[in-house]
Amino acid sequence: MPFAIYLLGLAVFAQGTSEFMLSGLGPDIAEDLSVSIPAAGALTSAFAVGMIIGAPLMALLSLRWSRRRALLVFLLVFLIVHVVGALTTSYEILLVTRVVGALANAGFLAVALVTATGMVEPDAKGRATAALLGGVTIACVAGVPAGALLGQAWGWRSAFWAVALVSVPAVVAILRAVPSAAPADAPADAAPAGEVAVPSARRELRALRSPRLGTLLALAALVNGATFCTFTYLAPLITDVTGLGAGWVPAGLALFGIGSFLGVTLAGRIADTRPIPLLAIGGTMLLFGWIGFALTAGSPAAAIVLVLVQGTLSFAVGSTLISQVLYAAGDAPRLAGGFATAAFNVGAAIGPWLGGITIDAGLGFRSPVWVSALLVALALITGGVAGLVWRRTSRARTAVAARTALRD
Known part of the structure; x- marks a missing residue:
């Protein structure tokens, strides 16, 4: 795996x-800027909305930009706005x-997914995706707690x-490792022989009409x-349902983060060669895991x-789905990266919203786990039905091709 991919993962971290x-x-932000706690919470919501739209x-x-230029612009904008955020009152x-x-984060991740998978062999997209998304999981394990500690100290x-x-x-890694070249996201057969294929928004949007990609x-x-x-x-679940003290909350969050890192790492080893078994078996295990978690959340040992x-399991299945999006959208690589990023963040927005609805309805802090089980069940049903349709369509096309060959 090229070292530059891990440095891109550092930016993702x-x-x-x-x-x-x-x-x-x-x-702390609410107190310093003299706003309410909900107003400070809106800063997180604004980021999520920006990711989905962006x-x-x-x-x-950035479709007609080189990958290097796009990565540099998005990362420098991201860096600058954090400097402004640190200075503003x-x-x-x-x-x-x-x-x-x-917006800059979303653009960077979309292009980084294409860049990382373009640095490896065509059949190694799963490993490259896992290496890149490992930055997100390490952020959950180390970055967020470190940010909280920095906030408390300084x-x-x-x-x-x-x-x-x-x-x-x-930024340095992009300057040194990503070549400065013409846009390289158009499919090779998008231009006549001897000419450079130029990315086209219309062509990429047409490619995204694929039912399989959708x-x-x-x-x-759904899975995310x-x-x-x-x-x-997870915090109120650990304290109010499991009955562990507040001191266990960081440990629970860290365990989930460690699991997410293990998930993307393990999936990266097999997602390229056996994605369907991984999704089918992993998805089924994920469903029963959520059901088991909901039923045994009152037991500290089981919950931990x-x-x-x-x-x-969540990140093994989720990262495999993202790599499969990139495989399915060979004719729209950059937009596929964009929509994969948006799908991840749609899940990150809808899941907590649905969980909040059940809590507000008085169903308790165990109810979000049941919502998680329901969403995975819906994903398995959707995937199963789509798989049957794809197989029947494939068989029908094979039969038509065979009859045409016999007539010829």
Whole structure:
């Protein structure tokens, strides 16, 4: 695996830390900028919305840029807005920096997915995707707690400075390792022989009409929705349902993060060669894991084990779906990266929202785990039905081709 991919993963680590770190910095920001706690919480929501809208939008904007130029522009904008965020005393300016930072983050991740998979063999997209998304999982394990510790020691602004600082080596890596060339995202057969294929928004949008690609994006949103539904409410689940003290909350979050890192690492080894068995078996295990978690959440031993197991299974299945999106969209690589990023963040937004609805309805802190189980069940049903349709369509096409060959 090229070392440059891991350095791109470092930028993804910084961006993942930025996306989630405000959960531990909100009260300090609210006090410093003289706003309410909900207003500080809106900074996280603004980032999520920016990620969802920005992924396909930024991918289209940068379609005719070289990958190096796109990565540099998005990463430098991300770095600069964090410097501005660290210096500002205005809530409104900080809110704007969160939206702009999310747009830059979304654009960077969309292009980084294409760049990373373009640095490896055509049949190694799963490993490259896992190496890149490992940055997100490490952000959950180390980045977010480190940001909280920095905030406690030197104030919330220090966490913003740290994110900007961690982004600097990735800028250097892009300058040194990513070639400065014409846009390389158009398919090789998109231009006549001897001419350079130029990326086309219309061509990429046509390629995204594929039913298989749409199904994979929906499955990615459902599986990631299940993941973040429980992850968001893991703290009250541990304290109010499992009965462990508040001191166990960081340990539970860290276990989930460790599991997520194990998941993308293990999936990266087999997602390229056996994706369907991984999705079918892993998805089924994920469903029964959520059901088991919901039923045994009152047992400390079971809850601790299942936090690790479900983190592993969730990210193994989720990262495999993202790599399959890139395989399915060979004619629209950059927009595929954008929509894969958007699907991930749609899940990250919808899952917690659905979990919050069940809690507000008085169903307790165990209810988000049942929502996670329901979302994975829906994903398995959708994937199973789509698989049957694809197989029947494939057999019909094979039969038609055979009859045509016999007539000829």
